[in-house]
Amino acid sequence: MIDGTPPALLCEGVRKSFAGGVDALAGLDLSVPEGSFFGLLGPNGAGKTTLIRSVVGLTRPGAGSISVFGAAAWGDSAGAARQSIGYAPQDVALDRFVPVRELLSLHGRYFGMSRRDAAGRADEMLRAFDLSGKATAYAHQLSGGMRRRLLLARALLHRPRLVILDEPTAGVDLELRHDLWDYIRALHADGTTILLTTHYLEEAEALCERVAFIRSGRIVAEGAPPDLRAQFGATRLEDVYLQLVGR
Amino acid sequence: MTTAEIRRARRRGTAALAEREVLRVLRLWNQTIAPSVVSAALFIVVFGVALGASIRLIDGVPYERFIVPGLVLMGVATSAFGNTATSIFQARNDGFIEDPASSPMTATQLLLGYLSGGVVRSLLIGALTLAAARVFVSYPVEHPAVLAAALAGTSVAFSALGIVVGLYSTGWDQQNVVGNLVIQPLVFLGGVFYSIDALGQPWRALTHADPIFYMVVAARHGMLGASEIDPRLSVGVTLGLAVAMLGWAWVTFVRGVGIRT
Numbered sequence A: 001m002i003d004g005t006p007p008a009l010l011c012e013g014v015r016k017s018f019a020g021g022v023d024a025l026a027g028l029d030l031s032v033p034e035g036s037f038f039g040l041l042g043p044n045g046a047g048k049t050t051l052i053r054s055v056v057g058l059t060r061p062g063a064g065s066i067s068v069f070g071a072a073a074w075g076d077s078a079g080a081a082r083q084s085i086g087y088a089p090q091d092v093a094l095d096r097f098v099p100v101r102e103l104l105s106l107h108g109r110y111f112g113m114s115r116r117d118a119a120g121r122a123d124e125m126l127r128a129f130d131l132s133g134k135a136t137a138y139a140h141q142l143s144g145g146m147r148r149r150l151l152l153a154r155a156l157l158h159r160p161r162l163v164i165l166d167e168p169t170a171g172v173d174l175e176l177r178h179d180l181w182d183y184i185r186a187l188h189a190d191g192t193t194i195l196l197t198t199h200y201l202e203e204a205e206a207l208c209e210r211v212a213f214i215r216s217g218r219i220v221a222e223g224a225p226p227d228l229r230a231q232f233g234a235t236r237l238e239d240v241y242l243q244l245v246g247r
Numbered sequence B: 001m002t003t004a005e006i007r008r009a010r011r012r013g014t015a016a017l018a019e020r021e022v023l024r025v026l027r028l029w030n031q032t033i034a035p036s037v038v039s040a041a042l043f044i045v046v047f048g049v050a051l052g053a054s055i056r057l058i059d060g061v062p063y064e065r066f067i068v069p070g071l072v073l074m075g076v077a078t079s080a081f082g083n084t085a086t087s088i089f090q091a092r093n094d095g096f097i098e099d100p101a102s103s104p105m106t107a108t109q110l111l112l113g114y115l116s117g118g119v120v121r122s123l124l125i126g127a128l129t130l131a132a133a134r135v136f137v138s139y140p141v142e143h144p145a146v147l148a149a150a151l152a153g154t155s156v157a158f159s160a161l162g163i164v165v166g167l168y169s170t171g172w173d174q175q176n177v178v179g180n181l182v183i184q185p186l187v188f189l190g191g192v193f194y195s196i197d198a199l200g201q202p203w204r205a206l207t208h209a210d211p212i213f214y215m216v217v218a219a220r221h222g223m224l225g226a227s228e229i230d231p232r233l234s235v236g237v238t239l240g241l242a243v244a245m246l247g248w249a250w251v252t253f254v255r256g257v258g259i260r261t
C-alpha cells in the first residue's frame, strides 16, 4: 500500500485446518498488486484451492485476514469484496437447469447487475467466447472445451476488477489452452487484475508478470520470473520451482 | 462501492435466485406440479366418491368433502419439502450452488431465494388441487383467511425444512428417508383421512403430538368451518412451526452448512 491504494488482494497470516489435522494454509501472506497478472504456483495439495476459496467466501479461514481492494472478505464488507471478484473454480460446475445464455445472465444478476445489463453482457460474452451458437443449449450438452470457456465467460460476466482462475487449463488440450491464454491476456490488457493458479510452469512463464510459490500452505518465494531465475541462478522457472517445492 | 449499491446488488441477486427457483418449478411442471395434483384428485375419486358412500358422515360432513382440506394440505407439505430439498441438494451435488454462494448475497437472501421455489410450487399445487377437487365434490370455504394462513404456514414450514435437509444431506437417500419415513407418516397420522374424535387412546394423544395434525385441522376449519380443537391453537401452532423452521433454515445458512467448508 505504498501509494495509498490497497492491493487487489491482501492476505495476512491466513490459516486453515481441516478435520483430520491437515493444515491446508499455515499462516499465508500474499499481496497481489492491482492491475498485475499474478501466478500462484505449487504442487497438488499445496493449498492453492483452499486459499482461493477463502478469498471468494467458500472456505472460512481459521485465522488471519483477507481483503479485496481494501474490503475484508469476511464480515460486514464481504458483499463489496465478493462483488469485485470473478471466480472460475477448478472443477467445472454449471447450472444444468437453465440454458447457457440464461446461466450467464443469472450469474450477472446474482452479482448485482440489472436484468437488461446482464442480458446484454451475456450476449457479448457468448460472442467473445465463440458460444453464440450454443445460447439455448444446456451446459451438460456442451463439449468439455466449451464448458471451460463458459466457466470463464461466467467469471467475467459482471465485469469484476479481480479475476481468479483456479487451474483454468488443467486437463485442457493444447489448442484450447492457447485460446484461453489469449482471452486472459486480452482481459489483463484491459486493466483487470488476474490471479491464476497452475502447476504448469510454462503457463506461468508465458503469462505471469509475478509469481508466488506455495508449499504446505505457505508462500516460499515471490517475484517476477526473471528476478527469481536470477536469484536462484536458474535458467528456467522450472529449476526454481524444483529447488523450492520439489523434493 | 457504497452501501446503497451493495444493497441494490443484493436485492437484484435475491430476485434472480428466486426467479431461477420458480422457473425451475414451472419448466419441469410435469414433474413438479402435475403428479401431486393428479394423485390428490385420485384420492378424492377413489376414497371420496367411490368408497365415500359406504363411509358414514364424519362430524356431519360427507366423507368426500371431509378429506379435501387434508389432501390439499398434504400436497402443499410434501411438495414444499421436496422442492427445496431436491433443488438445494442438486445444486450442492453438482457444485453450482457455489455461484450464488460466492455472490454478495447474505444468508438471509439465499434463504429467501431458495424458499421462493418451494412456496410458489406448493401453493400452486394447493390452488390446483382445490380446483380439481371442485370437479368431483362441492365444498364451502367458511373462513378464507384461516385456510390461507394454514396453507401459507404449512408451505413456509416445509419449504424451510426442505432447505435444512437439502443442506445437511450427503446423498439422495437421506431426503427420501425424511420424506417417506418422517413426513409421509406424520401426514397420514395427522388426520387427513379421519377425525381424531373417532380415535381411542393412545392414538388420540399421539395425534396431538403430530405437528401436521394442527395444520390439517386449521385447513379443515378454514374450509368446513368445523374443528376438533380450538382454531386459535391449530393456526397458532401452524404459524409457530413456520417461524421455527425458518429460523432453523436461517441458522443453517449462516453457519454455511453444506456450502462453506
Ligand SMILES: Nc1ncnc2c1ncn2[C@@H]1O[C@H](COP(=O)(O)OP(=O)(O)O)[C@@H](O)[C@H]1O
Binding pocket: A018, A019, A020, A022, A023, A024, A042, A043, A044, A045, A046, A047, A048, A049, A050, A051, B261
Ligand atoms: N474439504 C476438505 N477437507 C479436508 N481436507 C481438505 C479439504 N480441502 C482441501 N483439503 C486438504 O488441504 C490440502 C490443500 O488442498 P488444496 O487447497 O486443494 O491444494 P491445491 O489446490 O494446491 O492442490 C490438501 O492436503 C487437501 O487434501
Ligand SMILES: [Mg+2]
Binding pocket: A048, A049, A050, A090, A166, A167
Ligand atoms: Mg487445487
